[in-house]
Amino acid sequence: xxxxxxxxxxxxxxxxxxxxxxxxxxxxxxxxxxxxxxSLLFLGQGVLALLxxxxxxxxxxxxxxxxxxxxxxxxxxxxxxxxxxxxxxxLQAAQLVDGATVVADDTLPxxxxxxxxVMNF
Amino acid sequence: xxxxLLVMGAPYTSAAPxxxxxxxxxxxxxxxxxxxxFFYQEGIHNASSLMTPPQDELNMRDAWIAxxxxxxxxxxxxxxxxxxxxxxxEAEAKRHGQAHFNLDAPFELTGLGQLLTLQQRxxxxxxxx
Amino acid sequence: MLHxxxxxxxxxxxxxxxxTVAEGDGILLIEDAVQALLHADWQGWDAAADVSVCVLKExxxxxxxxxxxxxxxxxxxxxxxxxxxxxxxxxxxxxx
Numbered sequence: 001x002x003x004x005x006x007x008x009x010x011x012x013x014x015x016x017x018x019x020x021x022x023x024x025x026x027x028x029x030x031x032x033x034x035x036x037x038x039s040l041l042f043l044g045q046g047v048l049a050l051l052x053x054x055x056x057x058x059x060x061x062x063x064x065x066x067x068x069x070x071x072x073x074x075x076x077x078x079x080x081x082x083x084x085x086x087x088x089x090x091l092q093a094a095q096l097v098d099g100a101t102v103v104a105d106d107t108l109p110x111x112x113x114x115x116x117x118v119m120n121f
Numbered sequence: 122x123x124x125x126l127l128v129m130g131a132p133y134t135s136a137a138p139x140x141x142x143x144x145x146x147x148x149x150x151x152x153x154x155x156x157x158x159f160f161y162q163e164g165i166h167n168a169s170s171l172m173t174p175p176q177d178e179l180n181m182r183d184a185w186i187a188x189x190x191x192x193x194x195x196x197x198x199x200x201x202x203x204x205x206x207x208x209x210x211e212a213e214a215k216r217h218g219q220a221h222f223n224l225d226a227p228f229e230l231t232g233l234g235q236l237l238t239l240q241q242r243x244x245x246x247x248x249x250x
Numbered sequence: 251m252l253h254x255x256x257x258x259x260x261x262x263x264x265x266x267x268x269x270t271v272a273e274g275d276g277i278l279l280i281e282d283a284v285q286a287l288l289h290a291d292w293q294g295w296d297a298a299a300d301v302s303v304c305v306l307k308e309x310x311x312x313x314x315x316x317x318x319x320x321x322x323x324x325x326x327x328x329x330x331x332x333x334x335x336x337x338x339x340x341x342x343x344x345x346x
Contacts, residue, residue, distance in 0.1 A: 019162065019205075020162065023161065023162050023202060026201070026233060027233060027236070030232075030233040030234055030237065031237055034234060034237055036237075117240060117246075119127075119248065120248065120250075
């Protein structure tokens with residue numbers, strides 16, 4: 001399978017701590033709306049964006065989960081999480097939203113290499 | 122080659138704008154073009170016309186403007202990121218009923234699509250954040 | 251791919267970068283990442299096969315690390331050298 005002209009957006013920030021997560025997801029959504037194939041890789045704190053028990057409407061701040069739920073409508077169905085990122089947060093895959101896929105850490109270099117556009121947020 | 126720069130750090134808060142500016146100058150001195158700079162996230166503060174650093178510090182906005190005038194580098198600012206942080210043009214200020222504005226030419230408010238266009242047009246895109 | 255790191259060598263950003271470095275990639279340390287010069291045992295110096303680690307000379311100098319740079323295995327580059335690295339690598343990924 002060719003990944004030419006495909007975009008990988010790497011999300012590394014937790015919900016609410018900053019606007020980095022929101023604005024990173026916005027880039028993914030706009031790219032998908034432009035017809036690009038977009039995959040998301042969640043590293044470190046970014047994994048927290050995928051917890052399915054996140055309540056909507058934390059006081060005064062826009063919730064993240066509705067945006068995560070929206071990704072599928074934009075055909076962004078690759079939500080990748082390395083096993084070590086889960087382990088570091090003492091999380092299980094079952095705690096993540098349905099679309100999330102856990103990948104082995106040793107696949108990361110190849111994953112990053114094969115996309116033509118890679119951006120870190 | 123053509124280069125595009127994505128700047129996501131604010132001046133006087135982050136080293137990112139300084140590194141980006143030095144990089145842009147080196148790109149040009151090696152005979153390449155810098156097609157454009159896109160300001161996103163905290164980087165939108167680079168466009169504020171109200172920034173007034175002490176005289177012994179670089180005025181980052183003026184430095185970007187000099188790059189624009191000297192080398193035709195476009196200075197695009199993400200409109201959504203800028204508006205929510207209180208950086209806007211006269212037209213946007215009017216539209217939103219604000220009494221003041223702090224962004225003007227050669228900085229342009231534009232959508233995120235412009236970033237993707239810049240990336241596709243350029244041989245290289247490099248992020249400073 | 252050229253990885254550009256601007257956070258200290260033991261930061262989360264650095265660890266994340268190292269988890270994605272592939273054979274033949276390049277690493278450039280700028281801003282706070284030049285502190286790696288103080289850590290000869292930093293994992294990044296031998297990140298993967300055939301990976302060269304460069305340090306932005308002027309960022310090392312401004313932070314008082316010129317001496318450390320001379321005694322290290324790092325390849326020192328100036329800003330034009332930074333641009334040269336981006337000429338050699340078609341993809342550039344910044345870790346911050």
